[in-house]
Amino acid sequence: MRPTRSQGLSTCSLKNSVFFLNSADFSTEHTLNITYHPQSLYFIKPITRWSSSLQGHEDAVLASQFSPNGEILLTGSGDKTVRAWDIDTETPRAVIKDFRAWVLCLSIKSTNDLALAGDSDGHVYLLELETFSIR
Numbered sequence: 001m002r003p004t005r006s007q008g009l010s011t012c013s014l015k016n017s018v019f020f021l022n023s024a025d026f027s028t029e030h031t032l033n034i035t036y037h038p039q040s041l042y043f044i045k046p047i048t049r050w051s052s053s054l055q056g057h058e059d060a061v062l063a064s065q066f067s068p069n070g071e072i073l074l075t076g077s078g079d080k081t082v083r084a085w086d087i088d089t090e091t092p093r094a095v096i097k098d099f100r101a102w103v104l105c106l107s108i109k110s111t112n113d114l115a116l117a118g119d120s121d122g123h124v125y126l127l128e129l130e131t132f133s134i135r
Helices: none
Strands: 004-006 009-014 017-022 061-066 072-077 082-086 091-096 103-108 114-119 124-128
Touching (some): 072 103, 072 114
Antiparallel strands (some): 004 009, 061 072, 072 082, 103 114, 114 124
16 A cells, blocks of 8 residues: 555555545654454355375376265376275275376266266276276
8 A cells, every 4th residue: 555645635545445644644654553344254264284185196186076976086196097085984995097197187977977087198088987997
């Protein structure tokens, strides 16, 4: 916030609010107290640590997708695998290892029976989630 002077008045702009100060009251030697009142009723609590982690991938996880019913999490990694996780127990259900390159994207069909996985070579794979295999 930088004040400007015009015709004996100083104006300060803070986003869309404008304050007018008398030039006689404004000095660089004094402080101006500004009271802030939050306009939102929603407060966001910052996340400071992980609540849990899923061990299994040997390289960085590059893609993740929750199933529409919330029971399965698919993760794709730089280790050329897709892992299916049980959300309730936080344990792996299956590992699919038949990818040629890093798995970069995942998408699960709304019926929870099929998923698509794309790798960094441009190949797209159709995954069957009942058997956890590539079709």
